[in-house]
Amino acid sequence: xxxxxxxxxxxxxxxxxxxxxxxxxxxxxxxxxxxxxxxxxxxxxxxxxxxxxxxxxxxxxxxxxxxxxxxxxxxxxxxxxxxxxxxxxxxxxxxxxxxxxxxxxxxxxxxxxxxxxxxxxxxxxxxxxxxxxxxxxxxxxxxxxxxxxxxxxxxxxxxxxxxxxxxxxxxxxxxxxxxxxxxxxxxxxxxxxxxxxxxxxxxxxxxxxxxxxxxxxxxxxxxxxxxxxxxxxxxxxxxxxxxxxxx
Numbered sequence: 001x002x003x004x005x006x007x008x009x010x011x012x013x014x015x016x017x018x019x020x021x022x023x024x025x026x027x028x029x030x031x032x033x034x035x036x037x038x039x040x041x042x043x044x045x046x047x048x049x050x051x052x053x054x055x056x057x058x059x060x061x062x063x064x065x066x067x068x069x070x071x072x073x074x075x076x077x078x079x080x081x082x083x084x085x086x087x088x089x090x091x092x093x094x095x096x097x098x099x100x101x102x103x104x105x106x107x108x109x110x111x112x113x114x115x116x117x118x119x120x121x122x123x124x125x126x127x128x129x130x131x132x133x134x135x136x137x138x139x140x141x142x143x144x145x146x147x148x149x150x151x152x153x154x155x156x157x158x159x160x161x162x163x164x165x166x167x168x169x170x171x172x173x174x175x176x177x178x179x180x181x182x183x184x185x186x187x188x189x190x191x192x193x194x195x196x197x198x199x200x201x202x203x204x205x206x207x208x209x210x211x212x213x214x215x216x217x218x219x220x221x222x223x224x225x226x227x228x229x230x231x232x233x234x235x236x237x238x239x240x241x242x243x244x245x246x247x
Contacts, residue, residue, distance in 0.1 A: 048195045053219040055230055056189055056199045058118065058142070059206040065215075069223055069232045070185050074118070074199070075141040077150075078178040082125075082134035085172035089133050093170040100159045101137055107155050108139065112204075116146025119201040140199055144181035188230035190219055 002022075009018040035041040058072040059065060066072060079101060085091030108117040118140040125134035141147045150156060163175065191200050196216070205212040222236050223229035229236035 049193060050191070050196065050216070051193055053190060053192050054194075054200070054216045055191065055219040055224050056202055057215050057217055058199075058202070059204055059215045061142075063205055063207045063212070065206050065208070069230045070187055071232070073143060073181070073183045074187055075144045075147050075182065076178075076180045077139040077141060077147045078136060079139065079175075080134060080136040080177070081173065081175045082128075083172055084129075084174065085133075088129070091133070091172055093166060093173050094133065096162075097173065097175070098135060100162070101135070104150075104155055104159065105137065105139075108150065115150060116142040117150070118142065118204060119199065121198050121201055138198065140202070144179065147179060185232045188227055190227075190230070 006018070006022060009021065012018075032041070036043040055069075057066050057069065058074060060072070081094065081097045081101070083089070083091040083094045085094075089095075105120055105122075108115065108120065111117070120137055120139045123136045123138070125136065128134055139147070141150070166173075189199050191197075194200065196202075196214070200216060202215055204215055206215045217224060219225065219230070223232075223234065225236040226234065226239045228234040228238050
């Protein structure tokens with residue numbers, strides 16, 4: 001698109017003016033990068049980064065802090081769609097699939113106090129094909145029963161009916177899902193200098209002495225220091241032979 005715009009400028013303007021936008025744009029971006037690197041302007045990409053090590057733990061439905069790591073089970077539902085059409089992300093129907101996924105995400109977020117939904121993260125598989133035409137949404141639920149209740153709800157059923165109506169006319173579209181029902185003591189996570197994403201993106205409040213906060217806990221202390229500790233299988237001292245700050 002940039003090359004086409006440059007060709008149009010070259011066709012419509014004298015050459016010096018036609019060549020001016022590209023180096024101006026590059027210079028502005030370079031200047032902004034240098035100013036952010038030097039700390040002279042705000043680096044907005046790091047706004048929500050939490051320094052240090054932290055881990056996400058699922059609170060109880062009433063907001064109670066779990067007393068043990070990995071105390072509650074979790075269900076991971078992966079929803080994905082891809083187009084094998086030469087037009088990639090511009091192929092017929094793919095935009096509608098994306099819109100329906102977004103509608104389902106919004107509905108889950110709106111009713112998360114009652115539907116067992118914890119959080120979601122969306123990805124674009126940009127390198128699998130040259131058109132970058134696969135999208136994926138990771139949805140975290142408290143249980144597989146909550147995920148099944150969502151799947152049989154009106155919004156998902158409507159999307160499923162629409163899909164069966166267009167499968168023959170849109171053979172280039174594919175959809176898939178994967179579901180993992182993980183019992184307590186069989187999941188863990190660690191984030192280092194990270195923004196809240198994945199299960200760490202839960203906006204489920206937990207009760208603490210000062211009021212309410214997010215269910216993110218310091219992973220540099222006690223049992224949360226190690227993988228086995230975050231699984232609830234050790235006291236966090238099992239990896240001390242590897243160094244003072246084990247992951």
